Amino acid sequence: MFTAAATVASCAGFVLIGALQALYGPSIPSLREEFGLSPSAAGLGLSAHFVGGVAGVLLFDRRYGRTSNRRILGASYLLMAAGAAGFALAPQWPAALVAAFVAGLGFGGIDYGLNQLFSIGFGHRSTAMLNILNAHFGIGAILGPALVGVVGSEHYPALFLAFALANLPLLLCLRGVRDHAPHPTDQPGPDGHADTKVDFVPVPVPVPDPLPRFDADAHATNADAVRRAPAHAALRSVLAVFVALYVLHVGIEAGVGGWEPTHLETVGHGAGAAATATSVYWLMMTVGRFLVAPVALRFSAPAIITVSCAGMTACLLLARVPDLAPYAYAGVGLFIAPIFPTGLPWLNRAAPRARRAGAVVIAASMLGGVVAGPALGRAIEWSGVRAVPLILAAVSAVCLAATLWLTRATRTHRPSA
Template identity: 60%
Template sequence: MKPSAADRLFSRPAAVASCVGFVLIGMLQALYGPAIPGLRHEFGLSPSGAGLGLSLHFTGGVAGVLVFNAIHSRISNRALLAWSYGLMAAGGAGFALAPGWPLALAAAFLGGLGFGGIDYGLNQLFAAGFGDRSTAMLNVLNAHFGIGAVLGPAVVAWLGPDDYPYAFGACAVLAAALVFAGSSGVRTRVSDAPPVKTGGEGLGLSRVLVGFLVLYILNVAVEAGVGGWEPTHLETIGYTATVAASATSVYWLMMTAGRFLVVPITLRYSPERILAVCAAGMTVCLLLTLVKGVAPVAYAGVGLFIAPVFPTGLPWLNKALPQAGRAGAWVIAASMIGGVAAPPLLGVGIEASGIHAVPWLLTVLSGASLLATAWLIRLTRRSAS
């Protein structure tokens, strides 16, 4: 059912500002990698030392999701978004202006807190704020994250790695503007009431929630694993470095396009049916990456199929666990942990089996995601009956 104007959480300008906010968090996250050469030159860092900036950003992101989830029942939606944008503004400005690496890392963590607040807050509010259109709107929202993730490296490439402070400074200015523009059209009411616990539901709730946690960890592990290891795998099987890098860019672009393309489909089919097709599709595409002649196209197909999973799963979670409060916060935090842990863990498997094992390792993860999706469909249908 389409919400009335009185019940709508977002005005149209606020919804547009929220999409801009997701462009911002996508861009901010994507700046750290391309800025590494500039960071090494500025602070005299090793490659691993320079990589700590992104690690602290993600650590702050997980903390931000959990902290804002904990206090959301005591503050308004507007306050949650305003504080989150404010933290990103402070973090971006601090990282751009930091005179030393320890202060830059502290700023990365601070910006990450705001990043986590926006990632949690807008996903949670969009999942509840648009009625039957929530799944479609979540895909539109998260597609703008992909736009930012493409823009970030492009900006650093245009400026040059040594001028990375200007890129972080621009993010800080945009975040400061969104402190007001991004929250003013959002209803100030405190969101969902505390969880209603009734007898006999604890076991069912825990099983469904664990299922969603597993699903999100596996999907983000595949997402990050492809993004991290696709270029190395393609080069190993004979493609040039240019082709491998271009194919990886296409993979990320397909993730963005897929979220726009699925919007009309979400208006006709249930989230669980869409996720089942996505899990099967990305598993088949990963198997096709074993065939050298079609591997780059197959990786693009993985991006297309995995694109709707994160935003489409949240409305399904809210429908499956309406009495579980903000369970979405836990799956968002779990997805961030999966994104951080997956590339190095896959690296261990690759060291043991060789780079040619990349498609097999990713297929195992994707196949497990398909099984988790089927298990969740069975669990949620049983609890609804």
Template identity: 60%
Template sequence: MTETLTATAAGRLFSRPAAVASCVAFVLIGMVQAVYGPAVPGLREEFGLSPSAAGLGLSLHFTGGVVGVLAFNSIHARISNSRLLSASYALMALGALGVAVAPNWPLALLAAFVGGLGFGGVDYGLNQLFAVGFGNRSTAMLNVLNAHFGIGAVLGPAVIAALGPENYPYAFGACALLSAVLMCCTRGIGTAEPAPASAAAPANGQRLLSRVLVGFLALYILNVAVEAGVGGWEPTHLETVGFTAAVAASATSVYWLMMTVGRFLVVPLTLRYTPELILTVCAAGMTACLLLALIPGAAPYAYAGVGLFIAPVFPTGLPWLNRALPHARRAGAWVISASMIGGVAAPPLLGKGIELSGIRAVPVLLTVLSAASLLATVWLKRATPTAPQD
């Protein structure tokens, strides 16, 4: 308990063991999200499902995630940070165990939703606390935290590949066990958030505050749309322009890997440059890479560049949001939930655009979204106070 109080008194919410446990938690939520896809053949065999019915598992997981973000945000002021995270881990453990042992598909879907509630609580809780809990190092620590999500997203499919899809219950069971262990690792988390840094009131009052929040919502939705769009349509585009299925699949894996690498690489930069400058460079970089993807021979390398540039956007934008809207406590929850909704809605909407314009237009459609993200970033940079640099 002394260590917890010391961390909080120093302006930090996390003791070192608690910070390490939080990174492990992001490995966990990355694994949980990533195992649903590779487990589909096993789920279909176990419950006699069609492909679309099997895909409902991940949909219910994301639905639970959105509800979890908003629900835990609504009660956060009435419970401690450690209790919020403990409850989230408990729901994840219950959900993962439920998917592993469910005797029928409706109960498995209910379990996926319950696990999603916990997923949303962990995603919201740790992102929000890391955004304010490490002082000037918060942006760097957020990138480290979210990089561990990528590690989990790589490990999840690897576990299913090693076990075989028919043994998916063991993968979900392992996730449940790790969730239960993490419930015991929340003692080093402070009980209150540090007071937000003072910021000048917007010149146009509440109206400008609302416009800034809308700007951040647009920024996150557009970036997640690009992220999910590349992940979902890169393989098809690469095969269409002449690459083999094996090369296309490998290139897509490299794209996701670059997202993890990019978050680690940006850490030292966050200690020298403002979040708004980093995000402006990232938006310009991924737009340029998507234009480069119009050249068939360069497309795999261009998509890898998109992964590198888009990697810092989600974690680096949260400290900027908290500084721009220090008194809007729900702002973080809204942008996190919006990002989840964007991840669900973007692939089918892009699919409709591709139906009208053809597969070769994938880079064009994604460039439009990325350019809109760049415009939103530039507008927010002008509309919010500039961060001081030490």
């Protein structure tokens, strides 16, 4: 679905959305000074961005298949550029919030759109390419705060404007994006064979035939409906567990990023060391996605995510040991990295007829990041900061259980040769 130039441009687009998301936080001191905001009010900028992001995911999904991929991606880049420019030039805080929402619309469209197209557009290499794509998001997330540190938060308008302009050249590369994608059921799996039967294989339900011959058509219709019922129930269950996996693992990702410095300082590490360890955590997430790309060509998505969840759980338990905690959190970043991009091709192969499945789990992942803060904060109020690793390890164990359940529920059946 992508030419080489379009693939490179897509990775550049993910660098930009990663940088955009990361620019809001470091800009808060200058935003408070310029608009006279409280800390909570200044934080609404990122909240408006995420709300726009969820809306952008759902909007892209609604237009997917009805409008050309080039046109939707182009509109998303333009919305993100317009929102970033509006945020930089907004004369009042309400106008800045509207601009952040508009930027979020474009952000969500690009995030979902490119993830969706990469998940079906590269055949058996889709999982590897998705990990590479999302690794570039991490590069942007590291780059954004670094730029703020270099130029100073008081110059945040210049950074947002520069970001807006950087979106525009990417529009020229959209000609390399095809508008028609292969069907998910035609995609080859990691072993190189087409997953021709990757949907659920329900056990047939025997239906008695007490109906008279003159009502045979009605009988056939009723029997077919009864046979389809288990498949529909299985599909709903699998989608629900996928959503839970995405919400919970993004909650862990946000929870470690938000509470690692506090936990490390509580157990005796200095503030500087704690901040450095948190930066290493985010760096390891980026490195992990690059490292798993070649692995994804040889191993299945269920196997990769199972190992990731198990390793993440083990590292969070090790983080309970003060001397090992900084290294254990780095391990969490390494193991959690493949889950988001690796799960999308698995979902597309497991539920090829559920067209909205990708939009649901990506929107859920964004909401998971929003909900994680208050939920984890409440748990910490009850148990104390030292319990952060154990709380997150418990959530990670649920992710592992969900992955094992999904592995069994979506096990494919291949016809004999």
